[in-house]
Amino acid sequence: MEYFHNSVMADEVTEYLNINSNGFYVDCTLGGGGHSRLILEQNGPDGKLLALDRDQVAIDNAKTSLSRFKERLILKKANFSSLKTVMKEIGFEKADGILADIGVSSHHLDMAERGFSFLKEGPLDMRMDQHSEKTAYDIVNSYSSEELFIIFKKYGEEKFASRIANRIEQKRKICSIKTTAELADIIKNAIPEKFSRKSKIHPATKCFMAIRIEVNDELGHLEKFLEDAPDLLKPKARLCILTFHSLEDRIVKNKFKELENPCTCPPDFPVCMCQKKKEVRLVTRKPLVPGESEININPRARSTKMRVLEKL
Numbered sequence: 261m262e263y264f265h266n267s268v269m270a271d272e273v274t275e276y277l278n279i280n281s282n283g284f285y286v287d288c289t290l291g292g293g294g295h296s297r298l299i300l301e302q303n304g305p306d307g308k309l310l311a312l313d314r315d316q317v318a319i320d321n322a323k324t325s326l327s328r329f330k331e332r333l334i335l336k337k338a339n340f341s342s343l344k345t346v347m348k349e350i351g352f353e354k355a356d357g358i359l360a361d362i363g364v365s366s367h368h369l370d371m372a373e374r375g376f377s378f379l380k381e382g383p384l385d386m387r388m389d390q391h392s393e394k395t396a397y398d399i400v401n402s403y404s405s406e407e408l409f410i411i412f413k414k415y416g417e418e419k420f421a422s423r424i425a426n427r428i429e430q431k432r433k434i435c436s437i438k439t440t441a442e443l444a445d446i447i448k449n450a451i452p453e454k455f456s457r458k459s460k461i462h463p464a465t466k467c468f469m470a471i472r473i474e475v476n477d478e479l480g481h482l483e484k485f486l487e488d489a490p491d492l493l494k495p496k497a498r499l500c501i502l503t504f505h506s507l508e509d510r511i512v513k514n515k516f517k518e519l520e521n522p523c524t525c526p527p528d529f530p531v532c533m534c535q536k537k538k539e540v541r542l543v544t545r546k547p548l549v550p551g552e553s554e555i556n557i558n559p560r561a562r563s564t565k566m567r568v569l570e571k572l
């Protein structure tokens with residue numbers, strides 16, 4: 261199947277990244293390569309792009325789809341939480357701009373065999389990196405009902421987290437839960453009909469997202485990335501992050517705030533004693549969101565939030 265992903269907020273990304281000709285940029289989340297292509301079209305004739313993805317399929321696809329840029333494109337199968345190491349390995353200390361468009365790609369959701377979608381029967385997998393150890397099957401079949409409850413509540417904000425966790429525990433006593441369809445059915449049946457009937461989303465949406473976040477440790481990698489990324493920017497370079505989940509956006513918002521105001525002195529100190537200097541400015545105080553016309557064309561963009569900071 262062709263690798264498909266509609267790049268979200270493409271105009272805003274290219275505008276806010278401030279792409280210079282001949283600059284060195286990083287796309288931390290290559291996916292279908294749409295944002296990467298736009299950067300490469302603007303940082304020529306000699307600019308370079310390092311594009312990462314933890315999914316080998318995205319990397320292999322880009323070898324063909326972005327082949328016309330091959331002299332200027334460095335593709336690496338890597339987690340963006342290890343960006344600092346990857347940049348060191350390829351001999352770049354600082355970038356002119358870094359982009360991260362977090363989450364899954366449409367390709368993941370469309371490929372039944374990757375096990376991300378409750379709408380397509382497939383194995384319970386959900387790994388973005390197919391070589392990582394933990395799968396959705398492991399979580400669904402070996403986490404205690406308390407642990408399942410916590411991830412459904414915390415990552416999915418699922419109102420019926422407890423009922424669903426208990427139902428999973430009962431089912432797997434009979435036999436292990438193997439497919440996305442079996443799990444989606446268990447979740448659907450655990451939610452009282454009067455609630456699922458009223459809901460605009462599929463009853464399994466929130467739990468599937470929660471399991472996916474846990475399988476891929478998505479928040480842990482985002483936090484590690486945010487620790488390193490500001491130091492990897494040249495002066496005036498920008499870090500642009502697109503998120504799709506309120507917890508991710510909160511992590512980015514809080515980290516950006518902390519970077520903008522790094523002083524750790526108690527609020528009643530008349531002068532700053534910690535001597536921590538501000539190194540960034542916030543380009544977007546409020547997150548940017550896609551316009552209505554984009555959401556009409558690509559409904560998967562509806563929960564996107566984009567935040568941008570600039571290194572001083």
Ligand SMILES: C[S@@+](CC[C@H](N)C(=O)[O-])C[C@H]1O[C@@H](n2cnc3c(N)ncnc32)[C@H](O)[C@@H]1O
Nearest residue numbers: 267289291292293294295313314339340361365
């Ligand atoms: C929303 S898609 C990116 C789409 C891309 N911007 C485009 O224009 O097609 C997110 C991609 O990031 C990858 N990804 C998610 N978390 C990652 C991480 N921690 N490290 C590296 N890649 C990651 C996923 O495998 C997926 O391919």
